[in-house]
Amino acid sequence: MSAPCVIFDLDGTLIDSVPAIHAVSNAVLTDMGFEALSLPMIRSFVGKGVPNLVRQLLITSNEDPDGPLFPRVESALIARYETDVDGNILYPGVLEALDQLADRGCKMAICTNKPYAPAEAALRHVGLWDRFDVVLGGDSRPTRKPDPEMLHHCHVLLGGGAMLYVGDSEVDAETAVNAEAKFVLYTEGYRQTPVHEMPHHVAFSDFKMLPAIVEHFEW
């Protein structure tokens, strides 16, 4: 069988981006006179894109998520999101795993709910920008995950054929179910649900394991 395409989620899958999102969120909140929030709390807001993050920041700050503060917080957050990239940290073994998958002939893509521009900035920061054939962000398509359209579109842009989707969260598992895609769960990201309660085909905790999972996947 020819090498499958491998489509990756970004936040909590290839990079630990919560330190960056935490710093950006707290800079925006404190600039506006609100209290800073803890890192675990911010982590629980990541996975559904910027609109959800902004809503959660406002709700936690006792503000109306549908009120006039929404666009102000959203634009302040997006402005910083692209520049404050230092807190994006590559998970161990990712580069080596991507090298091995590329050597095996796998086409690879990113399908993230993070908007495209900060996704590009984070990928450049960790040295991954030139590793992917396609990058789609949360604002690249009319809808975002868990709507399957984004994953389907990414797959089409890669040229179709056998495909594995690799992600860390409940949103990714739901997207894979909606897309009827084979889902490989990275267990060390931001999920809040026990692994056995998340629909997945294979789970792994160390990127060293990923090339063998792709090689021996039972279709």
Ligand SMILES: O=C(O)COP(=O)(O)O
């Ligand atoms: O920005 C987010 O909310 C999540 O991004 P992800 O889809 O890469 O996990």
Ligand SMILES: [Mg+2]
């Ligand atoms: Mg994720």
